[in-house]
Amino acid sequence: MGAILYSFRRCPYAMRGRMGLKVSGLDYEHREVLLRDKPQEMLDTSPKGTVPVFIKDDGQVIDESLNLLNWALAQNDPLEWLNCDIKAANALITATDTDFKHHLDRYKYASRYSDDAKRGDVNLSHRADAESHIGVLEEHLKNGPYLLGETQTIADIAIFPFLRQFANVEPDWWADAPYPKTRDWLARHVESDLFKSVMTKYPLWKSA
Numbered sequence: 792m793g794a795i796l797y798s799f800r801r802c803p804y805a806m807r808g809r810m811g812l813k814v815s816g817l818d819y820e821h822r823e824v825l826l827r828d829k830p831q832e833m834l835d836t837s838p839k840g841t842v843p844v845f846i847k848d849d850g851q852v853i854d855e856s857l858n859l860l861n862w863a864l865a866q867n868d869p870l871e872w873l874n875c876d877i878k879a880a881n882a883l884i885t886a887t888d889t890d891f892k893h894h895l896d897r898y899k900y901a902s903r904y905s906d907d908a909k910r911g912d913v914n915l916s917h918r919a920d921a922e923s924h925i926g927v928l929e930e931h932l933k934n935g936p937y938l939l940g941e942t943q944t945i946a947d948i949a950i951f952p953f954l955r956q957f958a959n960v961e962p963d964w965w966a967d968a969p970y971p972k973t974r975d976w977l978a979r980h981v982e983s984d985l986f987k988s989v990m991t992k993y994p995l996w997k998s999a
Contacts, residue, residue, distance in 0.1 A: 794819035797833045797844040799826055800990055803952030804856035808843040809989040810948050811863035814870055819845070822996035832998055857884065860949060875944035883931070883938060884949045886924055892953060894921035899960045913960060921957060925970050928954075932972035936979075951980040 796812065796819050798805040812819065824830055829840050837844040837854040845853045853859045864873050898917040901908035908914065928950075931938045938946045954977050958965040965974070980986055 794848050795822060795846040796820070797822045797824050797830075797836075797842055797996075799824055799842045800992065802826070802842050803956055804841070805843045806952040806986075806989060807949050808845065808856045808859035808863075810985060811860035812845075813985060813989055814872075815863040815867040816869075817863060817866060821993060823993035824996060830996065830998055857888070857949060860945065864945065870943065872943065872945040872948060875939050875942070875946070877945075879939060880944055880946035880949075883928075883946050886927070887950045887953055891921055891924040891957075894918070894924075895953065895957050899956070918960075922968075925954070925957075925968075925973055928976075929970045929973050932976055936976065938976075947976070947980065951977055955981055 794817065796809070798809060798821065800806070800809075800823065822830075822833075824833060824842065826840075826842070833844055834840055836846060836852055839854065841854065843854070843856055843859055845859050847853065853862055861873075868874075894917040897904045898914050898921055901912040901914040901917075902910045905914070928938060935941045937943050938950065954973065958974075958977060968974070
């Protein structure tokens with residue numbers, strides 16, 4: 792069997808996995824799914840029901856986005872995203888995936904976490920908590936155009952989809968937020984040909 796990827800293009804986790812696959816040049820079948828209507832074939836492969844889900848040629852499954860990104864780059868890393876201080880990169884990625892993501896979800900989806908909030912509300916307390924992490928990124932970007940200095944690394948690729956999600960919650964606020972270097976860094980990634988290529992809209996996959 793050939794490799795298969797189950798993905799949802801608006802999911803930041805799927806974005807990072809797809810960018811790794813894109814630059815690695817690996818061949819696979821893309822299956823676009825809706826998270827509210829997950830195909831049984833995907834759930835049979837990965838019962839936790841999140842994307843991305845990548846099935847390798849040999850049938851082995853990778854269903855954690857960072858694992859997929861690292862695996863793809865281990866096959867082929869033409870942009871040398873792994874040629875960096877991996878310990879520093881992993882520290883930033885872990886902080887993004889844990890504390891920052893925790894506050895991002897509660898900022899963006901306030902009604903899911905508070906009975907007092909209605910659909911569409913945002914939680915400014917959690918925005919403030921998330922800003923602590925953005926402040927760390929801003930400090931890193933004072934040393935160069937990328938998080939770890941002069942060259943783009945796995946840290947930039949793994950983190951920016953979540954900053955994009957954050958920035959899109961209140962775009963007017965973000966436009967004037969006191970993080971000019973992070974704002975520029977994010978814009979460069981979002982406007983890149985690589986990101987645009989993985990945001991291609993695919994028809995929904997349906998089982999035969």
